[in-house]
Amino acid sequence: MSSLNPLNALPFGFTHRRRRGAELFLLLLSLLVGVGGYAAVGLGVEGHVPVDIVGYGGWLAALCLGAHVVVRIAAPYADPVMLPIVAALNGLGLAVIHRLDLATGNSLARTQMVWMTLGVVLFAAVLLVLRDHRRLQAFTYTFGFAAVVLLVMPLLPVLGTEIRGARIWIAVGPFSFQPGEVAKVCLVVFFAGYLVLHRDALALAGRRFLGIDLPRARDLGPILIMWLISLGVLVFQHDLGSSLLFFGVFLVMLYVATERPGWLFVGTAMFLAGAYLGFLMFHHVQSRVDAWLHPFPADANSYQIVQGMFGMAWGGLVGRGLGQGSPTLIPIPESDFIFAAIGEELGLTGTMAIIVLYGLIVERALRTALVCRDAFGKLLATGLGVVFAIQVFVVIGGVTKLIPLTGLTTPFLSYGGSSLVANWAIIGLLLRISDQARRPLPDLSEAEAGPDENDATAVVRMG
Template identity: 50%
Template sequence: MTATAGAVTTDTTVVKALRRIRMPQTQRNRELGLLLFAFLINGAAVALVQLGATGHIDWTFLYYCGGLTVLVLGLHIVLRYRAPQADPFVVPIATVLSGLGLAMIYRIDIEDGDTGWAALSTRQLVWLVIAIGAAVAIVVLLRNYRVLLRYTYVFGLAGIVLLLLPFIPGLGTDAGADVWISIGGIFSFQPGELAKICLAIFFAGYLVRTRESLTSVGTRFLGITWPRARELGPLLLLWAGAMAIIVLQRDLGTGMLIFGMFVAMLYVATGKTSWVVIGLTLVGIGVALATTVLPYVQARFTNWLHPFDPDTINDSSYQLASGIFGLAHGGLIGTGLGHGRPGLTPLSQSDYIFPSLGEELGLIGVFAILCLYMVFTSRGIRIGMAGQDDFGKLLATGLSFTLALQVFIMVGGVTGLIPLTGLTTPFLAAGGSSLIANWIIVALLLRISDAVRSRPRVVIG
């Protein structure tokens, strides 16, 4: 009887060991299959753009895109050895979204007659190479994401410094909102994109350290347990910081994004609905103050409420109205890649790339893109919820929620659902700082998911 029991235990151990060996290969093979499908979609999108806009295929740009494909495959190979149990859906989704954005930027360059080395699509390719290279570097160098917890306050200080960089004489540029810096007059960068990652790490570390005091018993009213007054300090401080960003930098989007990220992570850390209620109340107060005091915020609300007003449609609301007309022109199935006129909308390659895609891919196409964002966000939240340490849970869910909130703010703004803000659509819009930040988020999610699945579990019985 004892010998039989020992044999059964040994067999069970061997089976579990074989599953642990086989599981990483299954994840990576699944990722490879999805990547091949993503490459097919991206290559077909670029080819259709060329056929629709010019009537022939330019193999030169396709070769450049092929080089990008090789770089993504390099990331896949690195994951096989460095993070074999990382989530298999994150990289393919990011690849498809980046490829579709690149194809649309290239399509608008063709319409503008600008396809040389200085074209925006060529620069976007270069930024994509840098962004994916940064993701590879993080996967290789960051063996254990928990080491970031040691530098909680360093990341907090770095986030604040990045937000203040545009105010330094000689660095800041006059581009409407004070959110850009120019390095050597050669290229511009938006440090706020990296600041949101630094602040996400800071928020996760801070909430891990202060979780007990934040979840302390408070006053129960209307069926909700409200926090004590002394626990409201961090939230009020972040609210004041967000308002300072809106006032000083004239950047409504970044202020909303950072405050929303903190409220979401605070809810995940404490599980208290009262924090969400308080956060939404503070947002309402902030919006009321901003629309009353700040002229540029008032203008955004006016354009949102009256986009087709004869007094504004030829001036301040022309961009919003043009984007909506483009979406309407696309209809259900779109005009087809290369057959629309997305270039008629100002900033159609950056702020308004979603309406550009909607015009040529139609309602079905933009729904597919939104579904990709939804899957990406759900995988990130799943990674966080599967983790056994609070820091990984907060960081993964915070980064995923931030990306989802950014998509909601931008898509809602260009479709007239909410007032437009100065953010970019993740992975799709032209801009190097946004691409680098989003691929860094991809790398962090990969690292966290690999650690979650690699951690041994204790089996009782």
Template identity: 55%
Template sequence: MTLAPTARPSTVTSLKVRSGRLVELVLVVFAVAIVALAYVNVSIATEDRLPTDVWWHVGLFGVLPLALHVVLRWRARYADPLLLPIATLLNGLGLVMIHRIDVSQGLGPTDGVAARQLLWTGLAVAMAAVALVVVRDHRVLRRYTYTAMAIGFVLLLLPMLPVVGQEINGSRLWIRIGPFSLQPGELAKIALTVFFAGYLVTTRDALSLVGRRFLGLQLPRARDLGPILVAWGLSVLILVSQRDLGSSLLFFGLFVAVLYVATERTSWIVIGLSLFVAGAVLAWQLFSHVQQRVTLWLDPFAPGQSDQVAKGLMGLGHGGIFGTGLGEGYPYITYFPASDYVIASFGEELGMIGLFAMLLLYALLVERGLRTAIGAREGFGKLLAAGMAFTVALQVFVIVGGITRVIPLTGLTTPFLSAGGSSLLANWVIVALLLRISDHARRPVSERRLDPTTDRAHPTEVTP
């Protein structure tokens, strides 16, 4: 009896990678619908009527993410499908709250801050689209590592110039050119993230493998401490000259976070935190404006000082768990309710549940950025995506922590929510870069382009 020949195993083919653009389109439409509903709710609560300009404002806002969605289909069809809807929803809710503050101050739909913010939103989304079209491969940015460093330092130092620099509310963070005001530090964080990623991808072996162990920590060589000491010195310079604890914490925390991702050494976090605490304590002892911030943080209800933090806390307390409802609270009593204290405004009218939902959106945005970093197949993309994600996370922590008295109050803006064009421009460009990196990470191997820095495919991306 002869046995039948054993069947040859069938060839395993790779699964087709889904682009996720349909999911993105549905979520973008859903996000715009939520914004439209919130806009209508504000008008009914404050004016007891439907807004006559709802289709104009919501329609104009809705066209912007849909146009960017078309650009993604054209230039980055495998990009992460959740980044654009999350940014759209946060940006739209920020517009709604700014409009709500305008109504409480008697400003119309064309002469209020919300109208300018909508124009800035259009410019920011356009810049994100340009970034996606021009930067067709994020690895090209590695060529400009030290150029990005120079640009970042120049942007940070611009507010110190005597002509264009401008001091507002005790912090020197702005420049004014004619009728326009800009916060260059928002754009500097992008340039410095590119520099940190390009520098550390080259030096991470020396930083992670060389050194001595002490008490369970891998201590670096003295000469390897140079970069972190320079970053620490820059953060202290910002703290002293610009009187801004938030920007100092943001830039130094960004460098330490990217350094940890590059080396996976806990010792760098310990060294970084120790340096920052030492610098902050020294600044507190030497400079009066830092002492005022700390005093306000420790006792916001003390007589004879600013009641800014106290009013923010009372607004959050008034909102309770479920909030007063959009248009039903008194957020305009708090100082800067549409910019520095926009989180307190949302906390009062949406309550703790609504505020937690918004923080969950930020957490999801950061998670998608870190997921992009994990999926990237080369070191520069990993560090750049992680740095961009940590930038958003640190900025949210600094501003929310200041409002809720976790840390001293700072003058940073809340990404996508606060009124201000500089912040919108920077954060939409960050989203565009994350979309570009995620497109490369999720793209099938057969469709990936050659490495522009070497004119060949990356070794881990060659089809076996």
């Protein structure tokens, strides 16, 4: 039997390969998706390749390859699959938004490209500035306070503004920003740091009910506070999607930290109670549930759902082709319902491919959590992966009428700068954790040689 390393349960001498060449190859394939989709839109709508294809393709390639160079320099052992997947999704989203621009006369794709540029810059800053994700743990409560401030900002009478019934935006001059997108990252960092410190107490069992060890009543404080915050987001901001996302992420991270199924039962019961209270108290929740249960005949509440369903049905198995459908018949197709627009023009095949790509992002995040050597990194990677999982499920579930609409954006596809920039930052954090987890352990013989600079670095890496 081979000897095992107790830190990562891998044979001594095993090291992860850097795989930057594989990442570059996959990144070139993802550029074919983005640039090829842009060209296909021009051919489908105008009958010729867009005249700015060289400039557009060059800028998109510069952003993606620049991100690759940063990863190669700052995180050489990071996961080689995440960045190409994100580049493919972002490139496809830009192509579909451009297709909608050609039909409506807008220039949203150009604006989205600017937001992508800012997202890639923030992605690079995360990797270059944050050399060790464990440093974030020292700012656990700072991130928690920042998340609360960000969530409260849209409620302020001067900054906050209401768009489409939800008060989740702040406006500064001609610019608007959704602080909840940044708050979700701060909350995940806070949850990870808090649960690392208190998981032993939260893991203690209380009463046993139906074979399940329920948590002790004295330990229900954190989940009650998170439940009240989620209800507050629903009550004051009318944002059903963010309310579900925040509570769901905390519940999953709590279960992962304590390994107690009782928390899932308690959290599910609290979620159902909160959802029922929201249905009884708020008209906008009632209208969304009614549109979900009774979309036909279409009215003001269900028209978007019905048009999306008709569009996806018309797309069939392989779609009408980029530029050949009528996605503008769907209200606000570039935002909440971009998945329906893609389903109409790329069909079931295209939508299934997108779901697989999202599934791979979540899988790689959870794989990073499994191989991570420190508890904070494990919870942080898990939480960031669950953010994508819940958000994609909620959005696609609402578009396909599996669950009521919630108003979240589809990561990397939908138009929206706040979401795009925040999601690029999340990918940067995941790659930083992945690099730390996959980086080979230092040679113990060198670590014992003397208290030099390399020795200190080795001790930090071993955690």
